[in-house]
Amino acid sequence: MTTVTKGQHTDSPSNKPRSRGIRASQQKLRTAQLAAGFKSQAEVVDKIQQIEGLKKAPRSLVSRVFRGESVDPLSIERVAKALDVQAWALYLDSAEVEHQSSNDAPENDEPHGSHANQGLLSPGTQPTQMQTPTNGEIQKAPQAEPSLDQPLSVEEHSVDDSHSDGNNGPSQPSAPEQAHQAQQKNKRMPFLVVTLIVLLGVLVIDRFWPMDNANSSGSTLAGIVDIDNKVVAVMPIKGRRGADITRSIEQLLAGPTELIVGSSALHAGVQSPQELLRSKKADLVISGELIEIGRYIAVRLFLSRDEDMQQVWSGVFSKSSSQQYLELQLKNGLNTLLTKRPIADIADWYSLQRFLNGMQHFEGERSEQVILRAMADFQRVISSAPDLVHGYAGMCAALVEQNLQTSDKNNLEEASKYCSAGLEIEPNSVFIQNALGNLARVKGDYLIANAHFEQALHADPNDVTALQKMAESQMRIFLKSRDPELFSQILSQLEHAAELEPNNWKIPYTQGRAHYFKGDQLGAIDYFSQAAELSVNYQTLNNLGALEFCVGDLQNAKAHYQQALTLKPKHTVLLSNIAVLHFYLGENQQALDIFEPQIKLITEEGGPGLYQLWSNVADVYRTQGHIKKALQAYRNAMSELDREVSQGEANVMQKASRLAMYILVTELSPELQTEPLLASLKEQAEALNAAADPVSLHQLALSWLHLGDEDKARHYRDKLRAICPGFAASPDFNALEQKTWGPQRET
Secondary structure: OOOOOOOOOOOOHHHOOOOOOEOEOHHHHHHHHHHOOOOOHHHHHHHHHHHHOOOOOOHHHHHHHHOOOOEOHHHHHHHHHHHOOOHHHHEOOHHHHHHHHOOOOOOOOOOOHHHOOOOOOOOOOOOOOEEOOOOOOOEEOOOOOOOOOOOOOOOOOOOOHHHEOOOOOEOOOOHHHHHHHHHHHHHHHHHHHHHHHHHHHHHHHHHHOOOOHHHOOOOOOOOOOOOOOOOEEEOOOOOOOHHHHHHHHHHHHOOOOOOOOOHHHHHOOOOOHHHHHHOOOOOEEEEEEEEEEOOEEEEEEEEEEOOEEEEEEEEEEEOOOOHHHHHHHHHHHHHHHHOOOOOOOOOOHHHHHHHHHHHHHHHOOOOHHHHHHHHHHHHHHHHHOOOOHHHHHHHHHHHHHHHHHHOOHHHHHHHHHHHHHHHHHOOOOHHHHHHHHHHHHHHOOHHHHHHHHHHHHHHOOOOHHHHHHHHHHHHHHHHHHOOHHHHHHHHHHHHHHHHHOOOOOHHHHHHHHHHHHHOOHHHHHHHHHHHHHHOOOHHHHHHHHHHHHHOOOHHHHHHHHHHHHHHOOOOHHHHHHHHHHHHHOOOHHHHHHHHHHHHHHHHHHOOOOOHHHHHHHHHHHHHHOOHHHHHHHHHHHHHHHHHHOOOOOOOHHHHHHHHHHHHHHHHHOHHHOOHHHHHHHHHHHHHOOOOOOHHHHHHHHHHHHHHOOHHHHHHHHHHHHHHOHHHHOOHHHHHHHHOOOOOOOOO
């Protein structure tokens, strides 16, 4: 289900007043007119005629727009183009509506003219007919009024309570007062006469001036459009994927019409559909407009007949969408023409653009401010087009991202509500399926997530968002299974995505993560380097530094950490990585100087913290012999880790990290040490013997070291050294060389 663009109507001399549509602000129009250097409306008319190559000057259209009548959005667009401004900049806003409403009361007790059947308005009464167009602004129903800068004087009919005479109604004015009122009325008469003359003149001119309905791109073609055996011309659509869209339209229309596929190339030099219609080269003309916004394009199609133009469809695609998906969307959009049904339910053009503006925020690095700006765009879409699926899909995706930033579970609950609302509107939308998949992925429901991504890919095999997010979801499954076939599938999906969008930094970024989880650190560095070249941001630089740290390239790691720090001076993960670098270099105090302010901030604000942060600072305290501080930090880390995995089964890295912390807490707390507990911990360590990622290997080496089995500790340390020599240089493993280990108790 989509949202109807309001303002479509049949315009004729007998149906002149427009009861639907969007109104332009007279003040904004005058300002734009002066800024454009036009001294009169006639010059605006000439400019439109020149731009569009019209045979007849669109005087009536310009007059209606400048008088503030409700018109189709396309009419305002045509005027805006002549004035060299955006159409939305000319719209009447709510404040102006309220101001006009207070000045639009009728002059007489008896209704007349276009005021008939409205009833008498007292001074404090608002007009009775109100509309809400697609842009969310409240519009007042049009009234026939003169095109004057100042409103007509309004006779007051209110009752002054100070003149009441009990229950006998208002008191009669005195003779001097009656004389004064008569004098004022006589003074007002010349002005009223002039006003009526002006009003009559406007109505006569507007009635008998040659109508430009034939040229009005805002007119709606009445009833069903019969395309059988009609000569149809398709004008080439310009822009990214424009040729593909044009070809698809031709193929869809070739059957029921006299259209030759590929003939659009003959119309490349044609300026407007009216040119083809006037030359009798076609009975109907399909033309379109294409706008590129980030990774996406917005497209709308027009149908012209008898020099009338009407928007018949609008939608959005990814620039990399498959031809299959393009054809499916266009077929659905043109289905009303192909099946001879009345044209209706056209997605609001401006809401689609707002949606893509919101999606564009997701193309760069995530931050709370970026997410909030995207939410603002998506909320505007929902407000202006509540039956459009895109706003709900966008809000669902944004709330999931906000959860990743804040760890607030309430965001996931809200995201689920928006996704459910969008699913009811259009269940097959790739946007809602991707949003649902990402929501399930973050919750830890990887199989459900993959089902949603597969549904999106069934509709559009080239949907890069689905390919990338599905790879992330499958990586979590791979960490548990280590299935080589699944890993090959992940790489294949990401390679396909990289071919489709070679400039999308998130693809090599995800490829780097995949190789890191596989244990191929040098391969991961290559991909992270590509991502950093495509987009210099915190994520690419921090992960590149982490991988360089992993292979023992501490100088480059430090350089990239410092570069990332200039972009995110207070980012917790980045600061933690720098502190760990100090710890590995034996600079414990410098590490604590970074860790402790973060711990203090988390403690004071009471917000969630990263379990890695607590674990890392606990390692420093333990190494320095600060047992009490170490124990408290480990307990906080375990509590935080439990919170992060509460929505799903823990992966191998999380299990290995939690096991190592339990073992260290047990060692630091002799009163907890029992044979059954130690036996249970060893059993859990044995169960993780297939772990291959660097984090898990590090934690297993640490676990066996503190369980007293140096041979197994060396086994995992050596496996770690083979793929991540930097991590293997941990101070904890010095004991394996010195044959002594264990914390020194603080006195």
